[in-house]
Amino acid sequence: MKIKRIAIVGAGTAGWLAANHLGAELSTDPAIDITVIESKDVPTIGVGEGTVPYIMNGLKRFGISEAELLLTCDATFKQGIKFVNWLDQKKHGDNAYYHAFDEPYPGGLDISNYWLNHAKARPFDDVGIQARIAELGLSPKQVSAKEYQGDLAYAYHFDAAKFAQLLAKNAQKKFNVKHRYATIKDAKHDSNGNITHIVSSEGEALAFDFYVDCSGFSSVLIDQQLEVPFISKAEELLTDTVLVQQMPLGAEDKINPYTTATAHEAGWIWDIPLTTRRGTGFVYSSRHMSEQEALVLYAQYLGVEPSEFSPRKLPMQIGYREKFWQKNCVALGLAQGFLEPLEATSILLTDFSAELLAKSFPKHSQDINIEIDYYNEVITYAWERVVDFIKLHYCLSDRKDSSFWLDNQKSETFSEELQARLNKFKIRTPKQSDFFSRFDLFNEKNFLYVLYGMKYHTQPSVLSEAQKQQAQALLDSNDRIVASAEQHLLKHKDWLTGLKSAAERG
Structure with a gap:
């Protein structure tokens, strides 16, 4: 049977990256129909704000203008990561490296x-x-x-929610990707275990030929329906919790062209500059630090009063799925797995996995068994080496x-x-x-x-x-x-301000 109808369950960065990769690869076939199904009941995590240069490959393939990315996503340039105090201060002083x-x-x-x-x-x-x-x-x-x-x-820093919106606009306009709202609660299977229908919270059965699970931590298809086991990496990567707080950016504040990663007693703090604010997060191991200790240290770093500080708390289940492609379903993004945000690996792995899926996408259902083992082997290898x-x-x-x-x-x-x-x-x-x-x-x-x-x-x-x-x-x-x-390169903030001014002048 020819695979014609593709459902991407979940929006956000993962869902719309998948839509663009599949759209760019498959849109020349008029029989292909791609639909992103977004739940109004499930908010996106929205903290993946850093990237690596690999992201450019997809953006260029999708036909997204760099100027539009910079202007609409509050984006800044990222030239790497500055690591602060990852070594013994008694030996090395206030150490930092890039x-x-x-x-x-x-x-x-x-x-x-x-x-x-x-x-x-x-x-x-x-x-x-x-x-x-x-x-x-x-x-x-x-x-x-x-x-x-x-x-x-x-690479770039950007507002993750606005980046997802940009990807959504591009996929719908250039690749005719459809978008609808529904909260998926169940699925129906055939005798071989393939998903035939997904079922919304209202009881509507939606039939597709192939499914991409981008439903985040809930993993409604790869976990709840196909029951693919989760491989924990908690004994290798010890951090398991993050506190997140956005901070205002003053008119006179500089905008660093890099991410800052500052180590503390039980983890590290990210500090990501956008054109409108700073995105910060306090990553720590709950086995080595209490939440109250984390709140106090995080508040000190940001220069705010701990008693008036209430950042968002996100638990991190570190690891990935035993298989990423099971039957007629592939998991991407947080449904696939999660690693702590050091080195901006979340978007990288999602982007890489979505691209490989698009290039390996089966034309017919009987082709799935030809592609599936290779895909799982490659993505497992990539995850293991990123953990390392x-x-x-x-x-x-x-x-x-x-x-x-x-x-x-x-x-x-x-x-x-x-x-x-x-x-x-x-x-x-x-x-x-x-x-x-x-x-x-x-x-x-x-x-x-x-x-x-x-x-x-x-x-x-x-x-x-x-x-x-x-x-x-x-x-x-x-x-x-x-x-x-300095004779031929502008200050980072001046470059970005100049772009905005030029855009406003038309």
């Missing part, structure tokens, strides 16, 4: 061994230029730059001021793959060949910034004089680029 988006060794010259041998007095993120550009508060692109192109790699990358930030810390940090350093909380990679990186620096799968969403570039930002010890290799000279020449060149950056 996980930037640029190549740590532009031009293909790996100078990490030169840094280990000769330049460790400088932070590793000085090897490139982006960390210093970001610290100067500069935009990653010039005013004259084309859309989705810049002097430096970048998030864990990397915690397990490398030498903080000993709380049981949370000590527990994170215990080897039994590492995966075998992460432990094997860390052992390898003790004797040599990471190489591209260590990340042999194209489904490693974080590779040697990302590992280099985190490893050496966190003072990881690697045995340096012996370099020839020619290699030393090449490396030093590249560092000198980067220093000159940074020194002249």
